[in-house]
């Protein structure tokens with residue numbers, strides 16, 4: 001490891017008084033990008049030093065270290081197995097439906113899994129499309145488990161019956177997260193599949209009867225956030241291991257549906273509702289996780305992260321640290337929420353996963369990356385603009401995220417709010433994004449009626 005350059009340390013370190021005492025520098029590639037620290041002895045006061053490669057470095061008195069919860073050691077991969085899907089959900093961020101032009105073969109997936117295992121990954125999460133649309137889906141589960149990896153799968157479960165659930169269980173599937181989006185009516189309108197709601201619940205029952213741990217995931221948008229209480233009452237009685245709730249990002253097919261987009265100021269009502277649901281479920285010992293893009297640091301933060309983080313607050317975007325994603329055509333990104341065409345560090349068809357992993361960007365670990373409102377934020381040294389994928393979708397680049405409760409509250413105190421104004425489609429990726437102008441405006445006096453009328457109409 002090359003010596004730490006004093007200037008770089010001074011520029012990149014910030015102080016988190018209550019959590020950090022001594023930290024170890026784990027990576028320094030002659031630039032501040034990718035500097036990661038790990039807490040060694042919480043509680044000791046060593047503000048003026050960091051432990052660097054076995055040596056103490058004295059820093060200016062106002063400088064100390066930011067701690068990362070995300071050590072840069074591969075622990076898990078998210079594997080997009082296919083874009084084939086048996087539904088055509090209106091908000092699908094991947095625009096899944098048809099098979100992609102050149103999806104990874106069984107042998108190529110086996111090679112990816114072997115490399116990930118060699119790098120120390122002990123978990124693989126299979127996403128799609130629908131993994132079970134591949135003829136070799138059970139073989140993929142078996143390959144992962146034979147390599148000693150825990151295998152999980154995300155599915156909407158339309159075709160899953162008792163026989164398929166048993167096959168997955170016998171191959172070693174450890175757990176599954178089934179997508180349910182709200183009440184029956186809401187789910188059906190979002191999934192555009194007759195009986196899609198009942199079939200999702202059937203899949204949950206089939207996996208549970210087979211002995212696979214079953215969870216649920218829900219994407220919150222403007223059409224279903226009011227369903228969360230009803231959905232909680234349904235899920236509470238189902239014996240699930242967890243429920244993950246994230247915000248819908250306007251990309252993929254969701255980019256085509258402005259009526260579903262949450263406005264940044266909608267978080268003023270969505271986040272308290274979500275916090276209430278989490279508290280309700282916690283009383284029944286049912287773990288509900290706010291997803292990475294449910295932001296951040298408002299009065300409900302410790303409730304939102306109650307089950308997700310030992311710190312009970314976000315530690316920023318983990319993309320490219322302990323997790324990488326491989327898409328169905330072999331592109332490697334730091335997170336499956338990032339568009340591989342725009343963000344890939346390489347392709348497993350051209351070089352080894354370990355070499356690509358070294359180049360995968362870790363935007364949530366770059367201290368100077370925040371800009372716009374986030375650059376002025378009290379929490380920026382930890383949060384760094386939150387979810388990279390959301391920030392890119394809404395503002396065009398990482399480090400400035402309008403989907404933030406703290407931000408919406410701060411603006412509301414000044415009588416302001418932010419509104420997404422669609423400028424048109426961006427065609428710079430496989431999924432399709434909307435180019436937005438994030439408009440800061442005065443809060444209309446009759447905000448209840450204005451909320452609907454200020455939604456963007458259609459875009460071209």
Ligand code: SF4
Nearest residue numbers: 374377380383385404
């Ligand atoms: S304003 Fe930005 S940096 Fe601050 S908490 Fe919100 S997303 Fe994070």
Ligand code: SF4
Nearest residue numbers: 292317319335387389
């Ligand atoms: S891009 Fe968003 S979803 Fe992906 S790791 Fe970062 S915070 Fe999590």
